[in-house]
Structure formats: structure tokens, C-alpha cells
Amino acid sequence: MSQSQDIQFDGLYAHELTVSRSEQILLEDADLHLAPSTITYLYGENGAGKTSLMRCLAGLLQPEHGTVYWNNKPINHPESGFCSDLIFLAHSLSMKNELTIAENLAFYAQLRLKDRVTTTVLKTQISQVLIDLGIGGLERRMFAELSAGQQHKVALARLVLEPAKIWILDEPFVNLDHKTRGWLAAKTLEFKKQGGTVLFTSHHHIDELPVDQKVGVEHE
Amino acid sequence: MILTLLKRELKVARRNWIGLAIPLLFFIIVVSLFPFAVSPEAPVLQQLAPGVIWVAALLAMLLSLEQFYRSDYQDGSLEQLLLMSSPTSVAISKILAHWLLTGLPLVVLSPLLGVLMQINHGVEHSAHTWVLMLSLVLGTPTLCLLGAVGMSLTLAASRNGLLVSILIIPLYVPVLIFGASTVTASLENMRYNGELAILGAFLLIAIVFAPFASGRALKISVG
């Protein structure tokens, strides 16, 4: 407990992190600092543990050992505000097939903003971002009716609709068309400019997105 | 926050109404088997009624559990819910939705089953029906709460389906005992408020422990 006082790292800071999955140690005693206004690129082979590390930093996976701090408070500490500051986009899109696009997006926005946003404001925001993403006018369609590419775009729309201070994105660029890649890169840079912290993985180098820090995860 | 979560649960479940109707249909069909298997005579059915209706309600509750938890786990929504709100409130919203969409309809349907099982045989008024409904009103929420714990524990397990039943049925026994005996006491013209009080006590104990335990279990399943 005394440790938390003398550590002063803004943003996300992982201290002596040991992560394992199915009893296999993926990462041992690693320190990692993601400062505000930086974009960090996480690379590594398939199965090296990129996703597990991200899930651990997001607080979904308990580390074997070590602590993750957000603005110098452990992330599970209620005062850290981590749960309202973080957007974590995983492989699974986390949208309900039974709901419309607008309903899906509005639900997450309302959950994050604790209903401090009116539905009419949210509605116009949603239609705007869908137009930007090239799927304008589809907000009343059921999520299940969209193509895989369109569904992916809906998940990305959350980044614009929900205010956050840190994004953890697992393969956000995979299977995106050229135009959407540009859109996502531009939004990421804009987020960085506003003081946001970004961590993302990708198999390929993304030309549109200059990164500030590269972190590799390797097999033993 | 719980209200936002609950609204979503109800909306998703309503669009999937057939999944909700099936456990209720099962409830009715199982009960209607007994006259064929045992005897269609009213006094016999009346004696069996409390047990049969309660067992069928219990099984219907078990059958409907999957629907409220499985898809959220599989499509990753559960992960997002746990990131943005406390595990306990996620569990509470699921338990409330499960009761509103399965427990409550069972209560509403139970007079019909009372008729099928001749519960009011030999009496003029329908007091027994009210007692049956009351016992289900107090008992089914406890079944939802315990079921939530079992379901949350088995989400990440490989062999699901029947596994949750094995875990949960022993825990359901006390509710079954007092639920059915409430109705039996009424049929025998005895006082049944003691049984109802105990059902209420079970409900309170479950309200204290189950949402927390279920929340912890959800967190483990996702991690």
C-alpha cells in the first residue's frame, strides 16, 4: 500500500506486472507506462499475449502479480475513475443483435454518462457519426442485419460518442476499408491532441498513424 | 445505472419473445402430463397439485436462465458491462429482468394450472389459488437469485446446459419444501403464514448474498 504514494506517473502505469493465461506466464515483472497524449503501438506474434496484456491493463484479467495504476491510483480503486475514463474495444463487438444500431450505441453512451445526456442530443450525434463512417441512415436497422464490415464500423462509432481519457483498442484497423482507416487514424490523433492515452495492436504498420511508443510482447 | 441496464435487458428479451414463451409453455405442458400419468380424478390431482406445480415452476425457472446470461457472455457485452459498472449492479439487473420476464409470468399463469390440477376441488371460493400465487411471488425471486449465482459460475465452463441444474437444484430444495407446503397447508385448511414467513426469510437471505456472489462469479467468468 505504501508503494502507491511514491509512484508518480500520470496516465496508465503498470508496475511489476506478471500476466498469465491458462497457467502459462506471458509476461513477467514488466513495467509499462502509457503517458497522456501518447499513442502506443503494441506488437507481437499471434499467441504472444497481446490480448491478455490489454485485458489485464483494462482490469478484466487479474494479474498474477503487480498493479495497474490510473493517475496514480490502482485501477480498481473507485476514486481512480478508470471505469468511466476507459474505452476498451475488443475483438468481439459487444453489440446485441436484437437491438438497433442506435439503441446499441445509445445504451453504452448512457451507461457511461449515467444518463446525463438527453436522448435527442444523442440521436443527432449518432446520426452524424454514422454518416461520417459511411453508414448514414442505418440507425434504425437491427445490428444483426448489417454486414460484418458495417458492424465493425458501428463498434468504432463508440469512440466518438463516449467521452474518455484512455482507449485500449485490440486490432481496430483489421478488415477496415481505406476510408475508414483514415477516419480512425484522424480520430485517434485528435484524441491524442486532447490529452488522450491510446494503446492499440495491429498486425501491419499503419501509415496514417504516427506512434510515440512501441511495445513488443514476445514468446519465450 | 441499474435502470439503464434493466431497460436494455427488458428490450433485448422482449425482441426475443419466443425464448421467453418456451419455458412458460413447458411449465403448462409438464403439469398437464400428470393427469395422464397418475389419474384424472379431482381429489388425487388436488393432493398432487402443490408439488407438481412447484416442481414445474422450478424447472421452468432453470430452463429460462441460459437466455439471460449466455448471449451477453458470448458476444462480449458482458465484458463491456463489467468495465463500465459494478458487477453487483450487472447481476441485479439480470436477476430483476429474469424475474420480471419469467417469474412474474409464472405467477400470473399459476391460477390456470391450479384449475388444471383441480386445486379448488370441493371448495366454493378460490382461496387456494391465492395462496399458490402468494407462495410463488415469495419463492420465485429466490429461485432467480440462486439461479443467477449458478449461471454466472458456469458461463465460462465448457459443458454447460445441465451443469447449472446440478449445481443449483440442491440449493433450490428449501424453497421447494416451503413453497409446496404453503399450498398443502392451505389445502388442509391449516395456517400457512409460518411457511410464507420462512419463504420471505429465504428471499431476504438470498437478496443479501446472491447479487454479490453472482457479480463476483461474472467477473471470474469474464477474466
Next chain:
Amino acid sequence: MANAWRWFHQLGSPKYLFQKTGQWLPWIWGATLILLAVGLYYSLWASPIEVRQGQGHTVRIMYVHVPAAALSMIGYIAMAIAATVGLVWKMKMAFAVVRSIAPVGAAMTFLALFTGSVWGKPTWGTWWEWDARMTSELLLLFLYLGYIALHASFSDRSKADKAGAILAIVGVINIPIIYFSVKWWNTLHQGYSITEKGALNPAFQTPLFLMLAGIYLLFAALVLMRLRAEIVLRNQKSRWVIEWASGKTLERGES
């Protein structure tokens, strides 16, 4: 106090626990065999038959039945305690303890049911009676089997451990509720009851206490053996396990 705390932490180390249990086991086994030998001699030959209730030789079943029934309860409570330690202090070895108790506890529960049934046939004239104790014991067996089934259904052992731990704790909260409910239900239906308490004849006491001590120790020995197997299984990639398996003697110390 500080010492006890340190010891508690050392027990969390697989290697330390493996070494210690290895040292204890021969003694426990020795004591178990002596107690069981003497106990069986007393319970099968050197004790009188029951005449007052006309049970005759069947009273001898009690010398196994009572310890087994007691251990079935104690085992589940011990599981819940270890589960709490595991969840609260994040001590992995505690989960190994929970997993090790489960099959032995289930076996004791089965033994209690089986001996109860064998005793019931000549006494009550039936193999099974929905007696409050037997019914509770049956539900307890289901709880044990539920834990084992749940634990076996995960591919990830740490998830299995944690989920199983929660189930054990939820189960232990329910045990008194189940027992109370079944007892109430039983009096309602006026079933048989074996709870005819009278002063236990001192002649029955000696074999009973010997067998209680013997079977308790047997339980401990079996759990520790399972625990050692569990430790090896869970640490099969550590160096000390590989060295131990290739026949080297373990150096003292923790790792």
C-alpha cells in the same frame, strides 16, 4: 503471532507445502493404521452387541457411520474455509486444498449414506427412508458432486478454482438452511428418526472414539496425499518438481 503469520505465508509456497506434507505423511499414516487396527478390533470383537433396542450386531455399523457422517460435514466446511482463504488472500495453494478435499469428502458422504442404508435395512426394514439426516446427507453429496463437476468443466484451472471456491462458500451458507428445512419437512411427514438419544453405553464409547480418531486421521492422510498430487500437477513445469520426479532429494527452502 508474527510467527504464525509467517508460517501461514510459507504454506502458500507449493514447494514448502510439498516438503512439509511429505514429512508429516508417514507419521499420520502410522497413527491411522494403529488406531484403525485397535479400533476395528474393539468395534468388531471386543464390544458388546446392542440389546436394549434389539439392534444386535448392526450396532457395529455405527462405528464407521458416525465418523463418516461427521467428516462429510467437516469436509465441506473445511472446503469453504479454504475457499475463503483462497479468494480473500489470493493464495493459490488454498484452492488446491479445496480441490483435494472434495473427492475425499464426497467419498465420506457416500460411505455415510451407504452404511446408513445397510443399517436401515434390518432396523427399519427398508434400504432408504426419507429421514431428515439421510436426506440432508444426500443433498450434501449432490453439493460435493456439483463442485467436482464444476471444477472439471473449465479448461483454465485458475478459473475453475475461483468458480469452485464461490460455489463452496454459497453451499456452506446453504447447508444449515437445507438441514433445517429438511428437518422441518420431515417432522411434518412424521418419518422415522434415528435421533433417539440416550446415554451412550460406555462399552460402545471406546470403539467409537478409537474409530472416530482413526477415520479422522485417515481422512487427513487421504486429503494430504491428494494435495501432494495436486501440487505436482499444478507445478509440473517448475524446476523443483522436475528434479523431484527424476529422483533427486529436494533442497530445503521455498520457491
